[in-house]
Amino acid sequence: MAKGVEQKMSNHEGQKPVRKEMSRRQFLSYTLGGTTAFMAGGVVLPMVRFAVDPLLQKKEKSAFIKVVEESKITNDPVEYKFKIHQVDGWYESEAELVAWVSKGPDGKIFALSPVCKHLGCTIGWNTEQSDQYVCPCHGAHYDRDGKNLSVAPNPLDEYEVQLKDGFVYLGPIMPNTRV
Amino acid sequence: MFKAVYNWIDERLDVAPLWRDVADHEVPEHVNPAHHFSAFVYCFGGLTFFITVIQILSGMFLTMYFVPDINNAYASVDYLQHKVAFGGIVRGMHHWGASLVIVMMFLHTLRVFFTGSYKAPREMNWVVGMLIFFIMLGLGFTGYLLPWDNKAYFATKVGMQIAESVPYIGVYLKELMQGGTIVGAQTLTRFFAIHVFFLPGALLALMAAHFFMIRKQGISGPL
Numbered sequence: 001m002a003k004g005v006e007q008k009m010s011n012h013e014g015q016k017p018v019r020k021e022m023s024r025r026q027f028l029s030y031t032l033g034g035t036t037a038f039m040a041g042g043v044v045l046p047m048v049r050f051a052v053d054p055l056l057q058k059k060e061k062s063a064f065i066k067v068v069e070e071s072k073i074t075n076d077p078v079e080y081k082f083k084i085h086q087v088d089g090w091y092e093s094e095a096e097l098v099a100w101v102s103k104g105p106d107g108k109i110f111a112l113s114p115v116c117k118h119l120g121c122t123i124g125w126n127t128e129q130s131d132q133y134v135c136p137c138h139g140a141h142y143d144r145d146g147k148n149l150s151v152a153p154n155p156l157d158e159y160e161v162q163l164k165d166g167f168v169y170l171g172p173i174m175p176n177t178r179v
Numbered sequence: 180m181f182k183a184v185y186n187w188i189d190e191r192l193d194v195a196p197l198w199r200d201v202a203d204h205e206v207p208e209h210v211n212p213a214h215h216f217s218a219f220v221y222c223f224g225g226l227t228f229f230i231t232v233i234q235i236l237s238g239m240f241l242t243m244y245f246v247p248d249i250n251n252a253y254a255s256v257d258y259l260q261h262k263v264a265f266g267g268i269v270r271g272m273h274h275w276g277a278s279l280v281i282v283m284m285f286l287h288t289l290r291v292f293f294t295g296s297y298k299a300p301r302e303m304n305w306v307v308g309m310l311i312f313f314i315m316l317g318l319g320f321t322g323y324l325l326p327w328d329n330k331a332y333f334a335t336k337v338g339m340q341i342a343e344s345v346p347y348i349g350v351y352l353k354e355l356m357q358g359g360t361i362v363g364a365q366t367l368t369r370f371f372a373i374h375v376f377f378l379p380g381a382l383l384a385l386m387a388a389h390f391f392m393i394r395k396q397g398i399s400g401p402l
Contacts, residue, residue: 054358054365055351088363091249120340 060087064162064169068101073109073168077102077125077133077144080111082170099159099170100125100133102144110178111170112146113157123156145178155179204394209401220294221398223287228386230280235379237273245325247371249364252327277319284315296399304392307385314382321374327367335362335370 022030067082077100086095099111112133114122121137128134132149133142133156141149146156158178160171189195208214210221244259244266246252259266288308291297297305324335339362343353358365 052355055354059360086361088249088361089359089365091364120336 062172064160064171066167067099067111067170068168070109070163070166070168073101073103075103075105077112079114079125097170098122101168104145104178109161109163109168110145111159111161111168112176113159113173115157116140116152117148117154117156118152146176147179207398207401210398220286220290223283223290227280227283227287230276230283231382231386233272234276234280237269237276238375238379240269241273242375247325247368249327249367252325252367256326277322280315281319284312288312294399294402298399301392301396301399304389304396307389307392311382311385311389314378314385318374318378318382321370321378324362324367324370325374332362335366 062084065082065084067080072078080099080101081096082099083094083096086093098114100114101109101111103109114124116123116135116137118135118138118140121135123133123135123140123142125133127136129141131144133144133146134140135152138151140151142152142156143149146158148155155176155178157173158176160174162169162171210218212219212222241259244255244263246255256270260270261267291305291308320335320338324331339353339357342356343349345352354360356366356369357363358369
């Protein structure tokens, strides 16, 4: 082994370092491979970008919609329906949303989404138990703040609330802030 | 007449060896139900293929009437089912065949499993078979949305929630599949494209590999 090292050293000392030349075959296969990759990329990339476009499109934050007069809100939840402008590709429509709006003991107005956090059915107030939201599908229960009492893993979602000129405006859905 | 045409072509192209390569091979005794009736279990793979062919054909004809659009999809399915002659039959073939192909594929998988046919040297064919299984599930999932009725819509919504529950990438996966933030117009066109072009293309390629391998390696021996 020592001999080998010595030999190498002496080789290195005498001559210029040998330039490692690429063989003609290697050069051509690199060129051909590169061209192929470039052409394949030119074909595939537009299609991939085309397919993932909905993921990358800017999402418009939903606007606040005037729903009901502030003075009508009581401590007991009431169901209010309101319409949002919904853009679905080349279709635009008015989609109806539902909110359960009530006033907390602190006097703060809040609005709960009626979508059950178990498997997405629609809950109702006082349908089976008094002072509770109940889901008809699998019997999930929530208290008036939307706190999950049984079956459901999470509390009911809330709408963002804005109060302006004596009216309640509802905006995007957010996780429950009262529980 | 037919013979004359065949001979005319054969003289020019020598096609006999081509189809002989495909058709001319011996079926071992242990897979022939005429010898041992219990060998019928070896038919399930072929039955899966037979029903797949029916699915492809009936699906091709359904697209003559179907429109993948949220305003018209249901109406077009309703029309082809109730107003077009044999519409109920053709759609029925596609509808029932979709379930039957899963059943046949499952029985075929059981046969392969219990005869140990997945063992060396046929491991790759088992893997390809599993890929075909997932393609079939994908075809079932995407096809279910197309009539755009309540059942289709909510089944897809549940499916999307399942996709969303995947750790980390779930949200993006759902949006990519939906083609947006809701199950809507772009979901329907997307599912249609996947159901009619993408998955069948992958299925045909995988089936070709499946059949090539079984012919190359032969049917596994008797128990």
